[in-house]
Each structure stands twice: as structure tokens, then as C-alpha cells.
Amino acid sequence: MFAAYTELRNAQAVKEYLVKKQLVHPDFLPVKEMGMIYFPIIQKAVVPRAKVVQTKISFSAREKPQTIDELLKGILNPQEMELLPRSQEIVGRILILEIPDELSAKEKSIAEAYLKVHRAIDTVVRKERAHGGEFRTRTVRILAGKKSKETVHKENGIELKLHLEKTYFSARSAHERLRLARMIKPGEEVLVMFSGAAPYPLVLAKNSDARQIYGIELNPLAHAYAHENIHTNRLEHKITLHYGNVLEVLPKLKRTFDRIAMPLPKTGEEFLPLALSRIRSNGMIHLYAFLEEKDIPAYAQRIKEIARNARHSLRIVRKVKCGQFSPGTFRMCFDLKVEK
Numbered sequence: 001m002f003a004a005y006t007e008l009r010n011a012q013a014v015k016e017y018l019v020k021k022q023l024v025h026p027d028f029l030p031v032k033e034m035g036m037i038y039f040p041i042i043q044k045a046v047v048p049r050a051k052v053v054q055t056k057i058s059f060s061a062r063e064k065p066q067t068i069d070e071l072l073k074g075i076l077n078p079q080e081m082e083l084l085p086r087s088q089e090i091v092g093r094i095l096i097l098e099i100p101d102e103l104s105a106k107e108k109s110i111a112e113a114y115l116k117v118h119r120a121i122d123t124v125v126r127k128e129r130a131h132g133g134e135f136r137t138r139t140v141r142i143l144a145g146k147k148s149k150e151t152v153h154k155e156n157g158i159e160l161k162l163h164l165e166k167t168y169f170s171a172r173s174a175h176e177r178l179r180l181a182r183m184i185k186p187g188e189e190v191l192v193m194f195s196g197a198a199p200y201p202l203v204l205a206k207n208s209d210a211r212q213i214y215g216i217e218l219n220p221l222a223h224a225y226a227h228e229n230i231h232t233n234r235l236e237h238k239i240t241l242h243y244g245n246v247l248e249v250l251p252k253l254k255r256t257f258d259r260i261a262m263p264l265p266k267t268g269e270e271f272l273p274l275a276l277s278r279i280r281s282n283g284m285i286h287l288y289a290f291l292e293e294k295d296i297p298a299y300a301q302r303i304k305e306i307a308r309n310a311r312h313s314l315r316i317v318r319k320v321k322c323g324q325f326s327p328g329t330f331r332m333c334f335d336l337k338v339e340k
């Protein structure tokens with residue numbers, strides 16, 4: 001095999017050259033010997049600051065990353081392998097597995113395998129109960145790795161600290177948050193009802209020229225995380241947070257907004273009359289709902305009726321499928337233009 005060798009002090013420069021020229025041998029690791037380092041390479045070449053030789057040195061084989069299927073071969077039979085969920089949500093350094101009941105007896109081995117394969121995770125949890133209740137929280141059980149349900153998630157240029165069980169968060173809404181951010185015009189004042197640990201306020205503030213983003217949240221722990229998160233992301237000057245029920249807090253705020261996001265898909269439309277009372281002329285409301293395809297037209301009618309009853313003229317600019325709640329049920333966003 002060919003190797004490029006050099007003194008240890010040149011190692012970094014030589015390595016960078018070999019990587020750039022795609023000369024690095026993919027199967028073997030470099031070897032250090034008597035103040036020199038030997039890089040296994042795929043062919044004879046001229047390498048600045050190094051000598052290239054044909055060598056009989058025995059290089060150690062690089063450990064090949066294993067796949068889930070390889071790791072679980074012999075633990076799960078082919079039928080059980082078929083039951084393994086193929087897509088998982090990763091929040092920060094926690095991987096959330098939806099393990100079917102048939103695989104419960106092998107849940108620990110499955111979790112250990114995922115922990116081994118995904119280098120960027122510390123903990124594997126099993127989803128026990130989907131989001132529910134007033135705070136829209138879920139229940140998870142730790143199966144492998146670090147015993148913590150608190151993590152820091154990174155998306156769209158922000159860092160978000162949260163507790164997986166005590167605060168709502170969905171990593172799957174990252175694209176949707178960026179979609180909203182890209183619609184914001186310079187100088188807009190934006191309200192995020194139901195702001196949680198502040199993923200929407202942070203992504204909107206970071207990725208737009210909004211003048212100010214306001215958030216309102218009922219879960220005290222999510223609100224506390226939100227404060228910490230705007231501090232960590234140095235966005236205190238662009239985000240103002242309020243704690244409490246939107247129905248009580250918003251009427252007391254003496255302001256209107258260019259844009260209002262309403263990320264509470266189960267009952268969001270109940271808050272639409274209040275949002276309509278606080279949106280500026282030609283402002284936009286983003287209303288979320290979980291809907292089956294067949295129910296979309298009826299829901300659109302319902303929105304229009306709510307607006308009519310509140311004496312507002314409203315146009316549905318677009319209906320966006322921005323996620324899936326369950327098979328056949330979409331997370332929809334209705335972009336509503338309010339003409340006063």
C-alpha cells in the first residue's frame with residue numbers, strides 16, 4: 001500500500017491536502033511511528049511536505065459505521081425487523097422511538113442499537129403518550145443513554161433548550177417556522193399566540209427583519225425556558241414574552257399586529273375572533289388545524305363564518321400542508337389575509 005509520511009508537526013497540513021485531493025484511503029487509519037505519521041493513501045502521488053512510499057506497515061482498519069439492521073440481526077427476526085419504525089424524531093440529542101407493542105420485550109436492545117448508530121444523540125426514549133392536555137405535552141420513557149429529558153435543539157440558526165415531557169416541541173415544524181419567517185416584511189410587528197419555549201419567536205426574529213416579535217404562553221415552565229432561550233440567542237431586543245392565557249393577556253395589551261401566528265392546531269379557531277380584533281389592515285393570520293383531506297373545505301367555510309360573525313373580511317390566501325398528525329390527518333396552516 002502507498003503511504004504519505006511526514007513529521008508530526010506537518011500532520012494537519014498534509015492531512016488537509018490529502019482530503020482535498022481525495023487521496024485518503026477510506027479503509028485504514030494513519031499510524032504514528034518514531035516522530036513520524038504515515039497516512040495510507042489510495043495511489044502514488046506528489047504530496048507537499050510529505051514523502052510518498054510503498055510500505056508494508058500494517059494499518060488498522062477504520063471502524064465502519066454499522067446500520068440498525070446489522071446491529072439488530074440475530075436480536076430481531078425478519079418479521080420483527082419489518083415492524084421497526086423507519087423514521088424517528090430527533091429533538092436536540094434525544095431520539096424518540098415509536099415502538100410497536102409487539103417489540104416491547106426487545107425495546108432496550110433496539111434503543112441501544114439506535115444509540116450506537118446515531119453519533120449525535122445521547123438518549124433514546126420511547127413515546128408513551130402523544131401530545132395532549134392544556135399544555136400539549138407528551139409522555140416519553142428513557143430506554144438508553146443519559147437519564148435526562150432536557151435537551152438543546154438547534155434549527156434555523158437558533159438554539160432551543162426544552163424539556164421533552166414538560167414543554168411542547170415538534171422538530172418537524174422547522175420548515176414551517178422558516179416559511180413564516182420568510183414572509184415577514186421589514187419592520188413588521190408579529191404576535192405568536194401559544195409561544196411555548198419560543199421556537200417560533202426565535203426563528204422569526206433570527207430570520208427576518210421584523211421590528212418586534214411578541215409571544216404569549218400559558219405553561220409556566222415553557223415560558224421560563226422561552227426567557228432563557230431568548231437570552232441564550234441574544235434576541236432579547238427583538239422578542240417580548242408574556243405569561244398567561246391569550247384570552248386574558250391579549251385584551252390587556254394595547255397593541256395591534258401586522259402578523260399573528262396561531263400554532264395551536266387542536267382548538268386554534270376558537271381564538272380567531274380575538275386575533276381578528278388585533279390584526280392590522282392587510283395583516284396576515286396563520287391559523288393551524290389538524291384536518292383530514294375531506295374536511296378541509298368545511299373547515300375553510302367555518303373560518304369564513306367566524307370572520308363574518310366578527311364583521312371582518314378575510315381571504316384564504318393559501319392552505320399549506322405542513323406536517324402529519326397521524327396517517328391521513330394533516331397539520332394544515334391557513335394563511336389568512338385580513339382586509340379591514
Ligand SMILES: C[S@@+](CC[C@H](N)C(=O)[O-])C[C@H]1O[C@@H](n2cnc3c(N)ncnc32)[C@H](O)[C@@H]1O
Binds near residue numbers: 169170217218246
Ligand atoms: C402546540 S403547542 C405550540 C408551542 C410552540 N409554539 C411550539 O411550536 O413549540 C401550544 C402551546 O400553547 C399553550 N397554550 C394552550 N392554551 C393556551 C392559552 N389559552 N393561552 C396561551 N397559551 C396556551 C400550551 O401550553 C402550548 O405550549
